Amino acid sequence: MKMNPPVIDYRKFRFRKLNTPEFSHLKWLIFWPIYAVMFLYVERIYPVDTYTEMWCPLDDRIPFCEFFVIPYMFWFVYMVGMYLYTLFYDVQSFRKLMKFTVITISVTIIVYLIFPTCQNLRPVEFERDNLLTRFMAEFYRFDTNTNVCPSIHVIGSIGIWAAG
Numbered sequence: 001m002k003m004n005p006p007v008i009d010y011r012k013f014r015f016r017k018l019n020t021p022e023f024s025h026l027k028w029l030i031f032w033p034i035y036a037v038m039f040l041y042v043e044r045i046y047p048v049d050t051y052t053e054m055w056c057p058l059d060d061r062i063p064f065c066e067f068f069v070i071p072y073m074f075w076f077v078y079m080v081g082m083y084l085y086t087l088f089y090d091v092q093s094f095r096k097l098m099k100f101t102v103i104t105i106s107v108t109i110i111v112y113l114i115f116p117t118c119q120n121l122r123p124v125e126f127e128r129d130n131l132l133t134r135f136m137a138e139f140y141r142f143d144t145n146t147n148v149c150p151s152i153h154v155i156g157s158i159g160i161w162a163a164g
Contacts, residue, residue, distance in 0.1 A: 004089070006088040006089060007088070007089055007090070007091060008022060008023070008088075008091065010088075013026070025087075025091050025094055025095050025098075028094070028095065028098035028099075028102070029098075031098065031101065031102050031105075035105055035109075038106075038109045039109065042109055042112045042113060042147060043144060043146065043147060046113060048116045048146075050116075051116045051117055051118035051146055052115065052116065052117050052118070053117070053118055053119065053120055054117050054118070054119050054148055054149045055119070055120070055121075059121055062121075064122075064123045064126075064127075066126070066128065066130065066132035066133045066136060067132060069132050069135060069136055069139070070132075075153060075157075078160075079156050079157075079160065082097075082160045082163075083097065086163060093163045093164060094163075096162070096163045097159050097160065097162075097163035100158075100159045100162060100163065101155075101156070101159050104155045104158075104159065105152065105155065108150050108152060108155060111149075111150060112147040116146065116147060117146070117147060117148050117149040118145050118146045118147075118148060119145050119148045120145065121145070122140060122145055
């Protein structure tokens with residue numbers, strides 16, 4: 001299967017062309033390092049006395065399943081893939097997606113600062129020892145159970161859907 005070439009030839013990009021109509025959409029990419037710093041601050045630096053636990057009775061009925069790590073990790077592949085796809089093949093959708101992302105994620109970070117939340121659903125120890133549970137144990141060290149509402153996963157998925 002032959003893929004169509006990207007709609008913009010990024011090999012012609014030079015920083016002096018950043019304000020031209022052809023490449024001005026690339027300015028949206030500056031949000032990602034800003035977001036990384038904001039998220040790092042709210043997750044690791046911002047002092048929080050108490051978190052509000054997000055929980056409902058249905059949560060207690062959902063068992064831990066280490067196989068869920070597979071679709072969970074593919075969510076990240078899906079998101080990065082769609083941002084890259086729109087960047088290369090549908091610049092108008094990329095602009096819409098980035099505008100939605102900048103607004104909703106910025107509001108989300110503000111919510112996290114004002115109303116810190118957590119979810120205490122992670123197992124203390126895993127029933128089985130296998131590659132997936134070992135991966136999850138390492139992943140939990142990096143990905144905390146705090147600042148879960150509003151969900152960045154849901155916001156990202158809605159953004160991809162809305163940009164189409």
